[in-house]
Amino acid sequence: MKENSNLELNDGAKIAVLGGGPAGSFFSIFALKLTRQIGKNIDLTIYENKNFSHDGPSSCNMCAGVVSESLVQMLAIEGICLKPPIVQRAIDTYCFQTIGGDVFLNSPSKQRGIATVYRGGGPVNQAASETDKEHVFERKSFDDFLLDCAEKEGAKVENVRIEDIKLNNGRPIIFSKRGQLPDADLVVGACGINSKIIKKFEELGTGYICPSTIKAYQSEIHIGEQNVSDLFGNVVYVFLINQPGVKFAAITPKGSYVTVSMLGKDITRQTVMDFLNHPEVKSKFPDSWKTPDAFCRCVPKINVGAARHPFADRIVMIGDASSARLYKDGIGSAYLTAKAAANTAILYGVGETDFHKYYYPSCRKINRDNIFGKIMFAFTGIINQTPILREALLNASRYEQKHPESGYKCSTILWDTFTGNEPYIDIFLRAFNYKLLLRILVNIFNAIFIRLKKSGDKK
Ligand SMILES: Cc1cc2nc3c(=O)[nH]c(=O)nc-3n(C[C@H](O)[C@H](O)[C@H](O)COP(=O)(O)OP(=O)(O)OC[C@H]3O[C@@H](n4cnc5c(N)ncnc54)[C@H](O)[C@@H]3O)c2cc1C
Incomplete structure (x- = not known):
């Protein structure tokens, strides 16, 4: 042997x-x-x-800190159990926010199996330095x-x-x-x-x-524990708003902060500010909230x-x-x-x-x-930039949620792609489902028809 x-x-x-x-x-x-x-x-x-245990980027391993459901389970089997204060929030839902609306996808396992964590001591404490009023959400x-x-x-x-x-x-x-x-x-x-x-x-x-590698941009925004609970809850928001130069943007809730993760070419602090000021993003924050001048941020490399x-x-x-x-x-x-x-x-x-x-x-x-992952993300990029396709896909997911018997598996495909729960090859093969492809085609024709009708009515 x-x-x-x-x-x-x-x-x-x-x-x-x-x-x-x-x-x-x-x-x-x-x-x-x-x-x-x-x-x-x-x-x-x-x-x-x-x-x-120190705060701030220099002691941090610069990451959104989402521990996938499958890893949480594998670690539990190894006797490594993730609990608060290591877990800052347990996630059970992903929301895909587009300019035309949103779709909420719940964990197929009906558990809050995804954990959000800090990779270092956590962001520099904006709450304490600004108001000294809020207690610091316990974190390890x-x-x-x-x-x-x-x-x-x-x-x-x-x-x-x-x-x-x-x-x-x-x-x-x-x-x-x-x-x-x-x-x-x-x-x-x-x-x-x-x-x-x-x-x-x-x-x-x-x-x-x-x-x-490519560069990623990561920002920690303080909005207070109550606001995080009330406005974000246990939901990770993925924004498909076609912001120029941005390939991917998501907000992950933690204790009293939300983590903004962005991928794309030449992302700068200004790109983050533009993102936070985008109407679809701003609507997620408290009404009186103003984008802070200073926040904990880093520009790490990500393995591609x-x-x-x-x-x-x-x-x-x-x-x-x-x-x-x-x-x-x-x-x-x-x-x-x-x-x-x-x-x-x-x-x-x-x-x-x-x-x-x-x-x-x-x-x-x-x-x-990852070869299949590249194909999946290339498709996602095209869908993100094409309003008709975006609408067709999210409508297929909405329809499926109302009619689970339809068997499209659109929601689980989106869930597994964005949570990293399943190998890309499995998700890729599941996407070749004739019922789903047919539904998307029908939705595309519907979207084109509605657009033509609207432009006809205007004339
Ligand atoms: C913006 C961003 C968001 C991400 N989000 C997620 C996510 O949500 N979920 C997820 O699962 N993955 C995420 N990742 C990927 C994840 O961060 C990495 O895959 C993971 O951290 C890899 O672990 P590692 O131990 O190999 O490397 P690292 O986490 O980078 O750890 C390397 C360690 O080596 C130490 N080190 C380096 N050089 C030296 C030296 N010369 N001497 C002594 N020590 C040294 C460093 O200090 C560090 O502690 C993200 C990555 C980025 C960039």
Whole structure:
């Protein structure tokens, strides 16, 4: 059975995990659990330069913080239960807001299975600095919580920035500002894609090329806990309002803030202000509310392509530094790649051939699925820019909600695409449903007919 390398982790082997985001913590939790189960011992250190309990972007892993329903369930099975104050709000509904109206989609499972979290200590507290009146909604960083879980499994956590990585006789050695760190039998690259260190992995000459990225714009807007509950509730709003240069815009409710996430070319603070002042968006905020001059914001990169060769002898790249599901459930991809890498390292070996054989299939699965994701989002883009198509699709969803027996599956297709709950290939295949396509065609003809009639009446 074994065509593996002879690079196995012996009892007491040292592992250096570079990055304590979700991928680094998940890897550490699974590797430590597994070694215990097989009666071995490893010495695992996570090197993380951020302190997730501080407020603001510098301590935050810059993300909308929506944990998919499927990941919440998988984590619960692993004994990692997400509860307040880590969970800032449980989501059960997505609303697609267009210029012509909205459609609400409820979770097919009838549970509030999606969790919204903060990846750092949370936004700089606008409430306290402005009025000092509102109590601070209790919050604990998701990343801090996962690091705690890893520590409980036996990981050491060092608050250190890794500055360099080199190869010495085929063994990776890592450096902080103070110099070389203890030798490791395996270095796990869980540094995400927003850190300069990723280029150092490329420079090792192992064939690794980091994933392609685009910039995202993320803003945290304070409206107060009561307003969040009354105006947004447990609903994530996706805006299909065709704002120039904006590919995707959504508002996610948290404790006393809402997170505005935008994707597109050259998004600036002004694009965010224009978005917040758009009538369809403004109508979601309190009547007396004025767009704040200052708010917590960041411009992180988001993974939109696969890394090449994310492994070598004694090195494995995981999470965003390797493969991530396109636009959705990046934390879920961090979980999947971390688990596959931990299983490979502990059960098979830490050689290039081991990672190629046992780890890489998990990355390949995500990468192949993303091809279908690209097609789905290309369609969504066309639909967003074409009012007749937008109307036809949302009307099909509205009709289906009134007539569940129609069997269009339009609502579940939209739900799964935007929540990241199901593989894109499954959603893509479900979209080829002749009943749904027929309904959309009928809706398109209806929309054209109404437009022609209106222009005829005007004449
Ligand atoms: C705007 C935006 C919104 C998103 N929204 C969602 C969402 O709602 N749901 C979802 O599932 N995914 C979302 N994602 C994707 C998600 O954020 C990532 O897929 C996920 O964080 C990847 O986890 P990771 O551990 O691989 O990397 P990261 O979360 O980036 O963690 C890497 C860690 O490594 C540390 N590190 C880096 N360099 C060094 C160094 N030199 N020394 C020491 N430590 C270092 C960093 O400080 C960081 O803690 C979003 C991404 C963006 C950009």
